[in-house]
Structures are given as structure tokens and as C-alpha cells.
Amino acid sequence: MPFMNQENSREILANEKYPVLFACRQNEEMVISTEALEEETMLFQIPNITAERFGDSGFKKEYGLKYALYGGAMANGIASSDMVIALGKAGFMGSYGAGGMFLEVIAAEIDKIQAALGDKPYMINMLSNRNGEAELKLAQLLIDKKVPAVEASAYIVPSDALIYYRVKGIYEDAEGNIVTPHKVIAKVSREEVLEKFVLPPDAAAVARLVAAGLLTEAEAALASRIPMADDITVEADSGGHTDGRPLVSMLPALIALAERIQAPLGYQKKVRVGAGGGIGTGLSCLAAFQMGAAYVVTGSVNQSCVEAGTSDYVKKVLAETAMADVMMAPCADMFESGARVEVIKKGTMYPQNAQKLYEYYTKYPSFEAIPQADRDRVEKRILRDTFANVWNATKDYFAKVDPAKIAKAEADPKLKMALVFRWYLGCSSRWAVKGEQARQLDMQIWCGQSMGAFNLWVKGTPLEKMENRKVAVVAETLLQSCAYEYMKNMIQMFDFTNLKN
Numbered sequence: 001m002p003f004m005n006q007e008n009s010r011e012i013l014a015n016e017k018y019p020v021l022f023a024c025r026q027n028e029e030m031v032i033s034t035e036a037l038e039e040e041t042m043l044f045q046i047p048n049i050t051a052e053r054f055g056d057s058g059f060k061k062e063y064g065l066k067y068a069l070y071g072g073a074m075a076n077g078i079a080s081s082d083m084v085i086a087l088g089k090a091g092f093m094g095s096y097g098a099g100g101m102f103l104e105v106i107a108a109e110i111d112k113i114q115a116a117l118g119d120k121p122y123m124i125n126m127l128s129n130r131n132g133e134a135e136l137k138l139a140q141l142l143i144d145k146k147v148p149a150v151e152a153s154a155y156i157v158p159s160d161a162l163i164y165y166r167v168k169g170i171y172e173d174a175e176g177n178i179v180t181p182h183k184v185i186a187k188v189s190r191e192e193v194l195e196k197f198v199l200p201p202d203a204a205a206v207a208r209l210v211a212a213g214l215l216t217e218a219e220a221a222l223a224s225r226i227p228m229a230d231d232i233t234v235e236a237d238s239g240g241h242t243d244g245r246p247l248v249s250m251l252p253a254l255i256a257l258a259e260r261i262q263a264p265l266g267y268q269k270k271v272r273v274g275a276g277g278g279i280g281t282g283l284s285c286l287a288a289f290q291m292g293a294a295y296v297v298t299g300s301v302n303q304s305c306v307e308a309g310t311s312d313y314v315k316k317v318l319a320e321t322a323m324a325d326v327m328m329a330p331c332a333d334m335f336e337s338g339a340r341v342e343v344i345k346k347g348t349m350y351p352q353n354a355q356k357l358y359e360y361y362t363k364y365p366s367f368e369a370i371p372q373a374d375r376d377r378v379e380k381r382i383l384r385d386t387f388a389n390v391w392n393a394t395k396d397y398f399a400k401v402d403p404a405k406i407a408k409a410e411a412d413p414k415l416k417m418a419l420v421f422r423w424y425l426g427c428s429s430r431w432a433v434k435g436e437q438a439r440q441l442d443m444q445i446w447c448g449q450s451m452g453a454f455n456l457w458v459k460g461t462p463l464e465k466m467e468n469r470k471v472a473v474v475a476e477t478l479l480q481s482c483a484y485e486y487m488k489n490m491i492q493m494f495d496f497t498n499l500k501n
């Protein structure tokens with residue numbers, strides 16, 4: 001299949017690696033081919049630009065990567081240890097989805113990842129947690145297990161626990177280089193949050209950590225000379241929590257802002273900026289790199305891969321998802337504040353149900369104050385159980401994670417209503433992960449438009465089938481396509497009318 005056009009290029013990419021492109025003349029037209037035609041028709045050959053060439057070389061060197069791409073965390077172990085291992089072995093990096101997992105499970109998964117990967121790269125996700133004590137325990141676990149890097153997300157300001165992880169163990173070597181054994185890649189979608197991660201760790205928090213005996217004076221003294229994060233992922237409209245902003249507007253602006261903030265600070269190393277959100281095709285990767293991204297991050301597309309820690313049912317739904325099949329809906333973790341996540345709307349009533357519950361929550365002071373007909377609807381169609389029974393199940397959960405919450409909610413009927421409604425929102429994610437057939441209409445599946453873009457792109461290729469979607473193959477295909485599109489763009493930038501004569 002020598003000639004390249006939009007239609008067959010996907011097929012060639014799925015079967016051949018790294019095509020060398022030839023520009024040839026045929027009937028006075030220029031064609032791009034993967035094979036040289038006869039000598040006299042040959043115009044020129046494009047050098048073989050490979051997938052490894054893209055992105056910041058310092059980024060790849062620092063984390064030990066072949067490619068400037070990492071798979072973002074997906075909570076509840078959807079970004080599973082198997083996914084992290086597969087990406088790490090193939091020269092990429094994966095961020096384990098530690099959000100929503102118990103500490104013992106995270107500990108066991110870290111052991112599994114370390115045993116499989118040795119010194120190959122991986123990250124564990126640290127999510128902002130209103131329960132500071134739980135977050136500190138996670139930081140301690142990551143330090144004890146010598147986890148080399150975290151992906152820090154959902155922070156408005158870096159917490160004490162995150163600062164503890166970042167600063168613990170830093171020292172100055174004989175050449176005067178500050179060595180940071182704990183790397184942080186912060187995921188942000190706002191200017192003011194980016195600023196907090198480009199600046200050094202907050203001095204007052206560092207002092208608190210010294211007073212608590214967690215950091216030494218020597219570590220604290222060096223903290224003011226390093227940025228809070230080594231790298232910052234600018235996250236545009238994406239699956240899950242999102243500010244829904246477009247990458248093309250946000251990325252160049254935030255890259256420039258990061259440069260401006262760090263210029264006067266005299267760091268030994270530059271804080272790099274990468275891009276995530278909406279990346280589902282080779283051309284999306286190329287667009288991000290051309291806008292200056294040091295690396296790219298994928299999320300939604302990985303959830304449809306064989307290694308994802310979710311049900312086959314969800315993977316099938318995802319493999320059939322179109323770009324218009326997603327919408328914003330209330331989420332469990334910040335339900336009361338009205339926070340929303342991007343989810344699948346096709347084949348599930350989750351977005352409508354969650355919205356209804358949020359409306360009842362904002363309108364009424366207690367469950368009992370909701371009109372009887374609406375209460376019946378909530379119990380029969382949404383909870384599928386009585387409010388009282390669900391409250392009992394909720395209490396069992398809080399007895400394990402935050403017992404003080406139970407007494408608080410018993411005294412505050414609005415909080416009690418929020419916790420019961422959050423039970424539904426929390427379970428809806430677990431039903432999806434488990435593939436609970438009886439609860440298909442309640443499944444909460446986080447997904448961005450990148451999924452639909454990917455599905456459209458791979459249609460007619462082996463990657464259309466969900467069983468062929470190995471996470472490393474998907475990542476490689478994205479970057480090989482990125483390289484191919486780059487070469488094609490280079491060819492198209494020449495003035496061929498001159499070359500023909």
C-alpha cells in the first residue's frame with residue numbers, strides 16, 4: 001500500500017512501524033508514498049522522524065523514559081498496577097489510580113509495581129484530601145516505600161502532606177546540585193494553581209513540618225531553592241474532574257506563565273509543562289507538542305484498554321462511545337459544593353439521577369422535607385432501597401474511615417441527606433468497575449471527548465476491537481501517528497511547484 005492518504009494512513013500505521021515517506025511525482029501531481037517509485041519521479045525523501053524524538057529530552061532523561069507520554073491516574077485502581085507495569089515496560093510511564101483505595105491495597109500494589117518494574121518508571125497518584133491525616137499517612141507510605149514520583153492532582157494549594165513528600169530526603173551533593181529523591185508532577189487547569197507549583201514549597205508549611213519532627217532543618221533550608229513540582233501537566237477538558245477548558249487556549253498561555261514565574265527564581269532546573277485532556281489521536285499529540293508541551297498525558301483512551309481495572313462491560317461501552325456521548329454530572333467527592341465530572345451519558349441514567357439528587361439536596365433541609373412522591377421516586381428508582389437502610393450502610397462505611405462523621409450527620413439532617421445521596425454516587429462508580437448487570441442504568445463512567453475521537457480514528461483498524469487495545473500499543477500508535485503526521489506536514493510545507501520543474 002504505497003500511497004498515503006487520510007483513509008489508508010491509519011491502516012498503514014496499525015500494521016507498519018515508522019514509515020519513511022517519499023514525495024513522488026505522478027501525472028504532474030505530488031503524492032506521498034511509503035515506497036520510492038522510479039528514480040525519475042522521486043522528488044525527495046523525508047528523514048525518518050521517530051516517536052521517541054517528541055517532547056522534552058530532560059523530561060525523558062529525568063524519569064528514564066523512551067517516550068514523552070504518560071498515562072494519567074484513574075481513581076479506584078482503574079489505572080491499575082497492570083496498566084502501570086505495561087506502560088513502564090514499554091518506555092512510557094503510568095500513574096497508579098490510588099484515589100478511593102485503602103492504604104493497605106495501595107501498599108500491596110506498590111510492591112507489585114516495584115517487583116515488576118525494578119528501576120523502570122512509574123508514579124502513584126496523590127489526590128488532595130480534606131482528611132489531612134489520611135493524606136499524611138499516604139505521604140508516609142510513599143516515602144517509606146521509596147516511590148520516586150507522584151502525580152499530584154486536585155490541589156488548590158499544595159498540602160502539608162504533599163510538601164512533606166516533596167521535601168523529605170533532599171540534599172546538596174558535592175557539586176552543589178540539589179538532589180530531590182521525590183519527583184512531583186502536578187496536574188493543574190488554572191493559572192493560580194500553576195503558580196503555587198512553580199514557586200518553592202510554602203515556607204510556613206515547611207516550618208510546621210520541621211516543628212512536627214517530619215523534616216530536618218537541613219531539608220527545610222534547601223526547600224526554598226526548589227520548585228514545588230518538577231513538572232506541571234496542564235489539563236484541558238478531560239474525563240472526570242475538569243474545568244472543561246480548551247487545550248489550544250490554555251496550554252500556550254500557561255507555558256508562558258510558568259516561564260515568567262520561574263525566570264527570577266534561579267532554579268537549578270527548569271519546571272517543564274506538559275499537556276493532557278482531549279488527547280485521543282496522533283494529531284492531538286502533535287498539536288500539543290507543537291504548542292510547546294514537554295510531554296503528553298492520556299486518560300480516557302486508557303480506560304478502554306485490556307489492562308484497565310474496570311469491567312469488560314464498561315470497556316465495551318467506551319469502545320463504542322462517540323464524542324457527543326459525554327456530559328457533565330454531579331460527583332460524589334465534592335457533591336455538596338456542586339462539583340461536576342465528565343461522564344458517559346449513553347446507556348446510563350446516572351447523569352440525570354445524580355442531578356436530581358443534587359437538586360433535592362440544595363432545595364430541602366432534610367430528606368423528610370422532600371415531597372412524598374419525590375421521596376418515593378428516590379427510594380424506588382434511584383437508591384432502590386429505603387433511605388433508612390442506605391443510611392445504615394453509609395454508617396458502616398464511615399465507621400471505618402471517619403467515625404466522627406456519623407454523630408455529626410445524626411445531628412444535621414441535611415448532612416445526613418448528603419451522605420446518603422453520596423452513597424449512591426459512590427456506588428455508581430463501583431457498579432461500573434464491577435460490571436454489575438442489575439445496575440447498568442446507574443453506572444457512573446468518567447470519560448472525555450478524547451475517547452470518541454480515538455474510536456473514530458481507529459475505526460477499521462485492529463484497534464477498533466477492545467480486545468486489541470493494549471495500553472502500550474495504544475500509546476505507541478498515538479506517538480507513531482504523531483511522527484507520521486509531522487513528516488506529512490513537513491512535506492506539505494514545501495513549495496512543490498518549484499520542485500516539479
Ligand SMILES: Cc1cc2nc3c(=O)[nH]c(=O)nc-3n(C[C@H](O)[C@H](O)[C@H](O)COP(=O)(O)O)c2cc1C
Nearest residue numbers: 072073074075153238239277278299300446448450
Ligand atoms: C475514569 C477516569 C478516572 C480518573 N481519575 C483520576 C484520578 O484519580 N486522579 C487524577 O489525577 N486524574 C484522574 N483522571 C484524569 C486522567 O488522569 C487524565 O488526566 C485525563 O483523563 C486526561 O484527559 P482525557 O480523559 O481527555 O484523556 C481520570 C480520568 C478518567 C477517564
